[in-house]
Amino acid sequence: MILETAVFSVRPGGADLFRATFAKARRFIETSKGFHRLELRQGIEVPDSFVLVVWWETLEDHTITFKQSDNFIQWRALIGHLFAAPPVVHHYSETV
Amino acid sequence: MILETAVFSVRPGGADLFRATFAKARRFIETSKGFHRLELRQGIEVPDSFVLVVWWETLEDHTITFKQSDNFIQWRALIGHLFAAPPVVHHYSETV
Numbered sequence: 001m002i003l004e005t006a007v008f009s010v011r012p013g014g015a016d017l018f019r020a021t022f023a024k025a026r027r028f029i030e031t032s033k034g035f036h037r038l039e040l041r042q043g044i045e046v047p048d049s050f051v052l053v054v055w056w057e058t059l060e061d062h063t064i065t066f067k068q069s070d071n072f073i074q075w076r077a078l079i080g081h082l083f084a085a086p087p088v089v090h091h092y093s094e095t096v
Numbered sequence: 097m098i099l100e101t102a103v104f105s106v107r108p109g110g111a112d113l114f115r116a117t118f119a120k121a122r123r124f125i126e127t128s129k130g131f132h133r134l135e136l137r138q139g140i141e142v143p144d145s146f147v148l149v150v151w152w153e154t155l156e157d158h159t160i161t162f163k164q165s166d167n168f169i170q171w172r173a174l175i176g177h178l179f180a181a182p183p184v185v186h187h188y189s190e191t192v
Contacts (some may be wrong), residue, residue: 003137005101005147019192039100041188044155051101051188059140071187092137092147096115 001036004054004062005090009084012048021079022050028075029054034061059091075088097132099188100150100158105180108144114178115160118146123133130157144180157186 034057045048117134138144
């Protein structure tokens with residue numbers, strides 16, 4: 001199982017709308033092949049940022065299967081306009 | 097429960113030593129008040145980076161209790177010389 005971390009920056013004052021929109025959009029991630037679980041959390045030092053941590057079965061479940069799916073198109077259509085900057089995404093391998 | 101993310105950069109070729117040293121040093125985090133659990137994972141895009149994700153009961157359990165403890169001194173004494181740059185640390189609030 002691998003880990004994805006995605007840091008989202010939202011516009012000043014946009015955090016509440018982001019949270020509400022994420023609640024509707026998360027199912028497009030959660031129903032994707034290889035999804036295990038996720039946590040979305042708001043920044044403490046930077047309240048206009050959120051981290052999304054997703055545990056995927058494999059790297060390709062995120063980077064290929066999800067990214068090339070209709071689920072991804074619907075996820076981005078719902079929430080993408082709330083990003084103040086491109087998400088900063090990294091992947092990490094099995095636990096040490 | 098809050099989340100800490102710490103991204104560590106190690107010197108080129110230093111990843112194996114970092115993993116081995118972390119195995120010895122992790123107990124100084126794991127025995128600290130308010131610690132719940134942690135995951136250390138190596139970067140896929142950037143193999144000379146690691147993310148340490150720690151679930152703490154409160155922000156202060158990390159930023160005050162741990163950071164001002166003898167455990168922190170011992171953690172840093174064991175592993176700090178392996179960092180190629182200062183760790184990049186953020187905290188995130190309760191799950192959305």
